[in-house]
Amino acid sequence: MADTLTEPHILCADLVRIFTADGVEVQALQGLDLRVEPGEMVAVVGASGSGKSTLLTILSGLDTATAGVARVAGHDLLTMGSRERVAYQRRTVGFVWQQTSRNLLPYLTAGENLAVAMNVARTHRGADRARRVDELLELTGVGEARDRRPAELSGGQQQRVAIAVALANAPLVLLADEPTGELDEETSAAVLEAMRGVNEELGVTTLIVTHDATVSGHVRRTVQIRDGRTSTEVLRSTRVDEHGAEEHVAEEFAVLDRVGRLQLPHEFVQNLQLRDRVRLALEPDHVGVWPGHDGADAAPPTSPSRRGRHTAQVDGGTAERTPASSDDTASGAAHGGNAAPGTEEER
Numbered sequence: 001m002a003d004t005l006t007e008p009h010i011l012c013a014d015l016v017r018i019f020t021a022d023g024v025e026v027q028a029l030q031g032l033d034l035r036v037e038p039g040e041m042v043a044v045v046g047a048s049g050s051g052k053s054t055l056l057t058i059l060s061g062l063d064t065a066t067a068g069v070a071r072v073a074g075h076d077l078l079t080m081g082s083r084e085r086v087a088y089q090r091r092t093v094g095f096v097w098q099q100t101s102r103n104l105l106p107y108l109t110a111g112e113n114l115a116v117a118m119n120v121a122r123t124h125r126g127a128d129r130a131r132r133v134d135e136l137l138e139l140t141g142v143g144e145a146r147d148r149r150p151a152e153l154s155g156g157q158q159q160r161v162a163i164a165v166a167l168a169n170a171p172l173v174l175l176a177d178e179p180t181g182e183l184d185e186e187t188s189a190a191v192l193e194a195m196r197g198v199n200e201e202l203g204v205t206t207l208i209v210t211h212d213a214t215v216s217g218h219v220r221r222t223v224q225i226r227d228g229r230t231s232t233e234v235l236r237s238t239r240v241d242e243h244g245a246e247e248h249v250a251e252e253f254a255v256l257d258r259v260g261r262l263q264l265p266h267e268f269v270q271n272l273q274l275r276d277r278v279r280l281a282l283e284p285d286h287v288g289v290w291p292g293h294d295g296a297d298a299a300p301p302t303s304p305s306r307r308g309r310h311t312a313q314v315d316g317g318t319a320e321r322t323p324a325s326s327d328d329t330a331s332g333a334a335h336g337g338n339a340a341p342g343t344e345e346e347r
């Protein structure tokens with residue numbers, strides 16, 4: 001195990017997962033990068049088939065990546081042996097799945113479900129266990145459900161109990177796969193707020209994977225996953241304006257990977273009709289991107305401040321959103337596929 005004090009609680013770098021079915025290869029994760037610091041609550045959102053469940057299944061230790069780095073709380077998920085894997089699942093991580101049947105044993109009450117989870121993890125004994133069961137159910141807002149079975153609870157209550165069960169082993173990291181997938185909008189919001197309360201109260205690092213974009217209203221950081229890679233991030237913060245009033249600000253950033261690649265948002269690619277390759281210019285405080293088609297109109301304007309010009313390949317990315325942070329909409333190093341900016345000198 002690595003030093004858990006100095007590294008993030010979740011670290012994925014260049015993570016690849018290739019499935020082979022009937023001789024056909026599917027690249028579910030294509031070099032995904034993700035860092036989640038201890039105590040952070042982060043949502044990973046993406047369209048169907050973007051690789052969200054694959055990522056969570058790897059982080060939960062149920063599947064192994066094909067290549068790259070995946071570490072959670074110091075455990076190396078690519079190299080861990082079966083004993084470490086069992087200990088990891090019992091003590092380091094807690095899970096909340098979309099289907100209640102996967103979270104709760106139907107013939108046990110909510111309190112008994114928690115007690116069983118504590119028994120497996122060997123956490124909290126005797127009176128301490130009974131007290132902790134009550135505390136966790138109160139924390140997730142379902143104290144009244146302790147003596148009821150899942151079938152006697154609403155969908156929202158079941159998911160709140162599931163969150164309490166996921167916390168029964170006192171995990172460092174809580175992983176949730178579509179925890180609100182079967183709930184209506186109002187109940188989903190309440191369950192996500194319950195998760196936020198848990199994160200703030202216990203400081204447990206929390207990763208929620210979902211296709212529900214409204215999740216970004218409940219977390220500080222939302223990471224967009226597209227075609228098996230992280231593409232953009234939205235950071236939410238609260239600022240106080242000059243009149244002392246609080247305002248909520250959401251900024252969207254493109255994600256730059258270790259070797260300098262980023263995906264241009266689809267709207268940028270479309271608006272500027274970027275294709276095949278683009279021209280890049282290094283300016284004092286930003287990178288300019290211009291269409292690389294032939295013709296004088298497409299050439300970047302001459303600028304005395306320009307320090308270097310290059311071309312880069314673009315694959316016509318398929319991002320669904322537009323960065324809200326940038327007022328320089330044509331800026332950003334171009335890349336939609338495999339080339340790093342400035343890999344090809346302008347001729």
Ligand SMILES: Nc1ncnc2c1ncn2[C@@H]1O[C@H](COP(=O)(O)OP(=O)(O)OP(=O)(O)O)[C@@H](O)[C@H]1O
Pocket residue numbers: 019020021026027028046047048049050051052053054055211
């Ligand atoms: N066991 C598997 N065998 C073959 N292909 C798979 C397997 N699991 C996932 N895939 C493929 O990998 C890609 C990513 O799937 P994944 O389930 O991770 O996406 P997702 O974002 O969770 O989608 P959804 O929201 O629909 O569940 C898809 O193309 C999927 O068909």
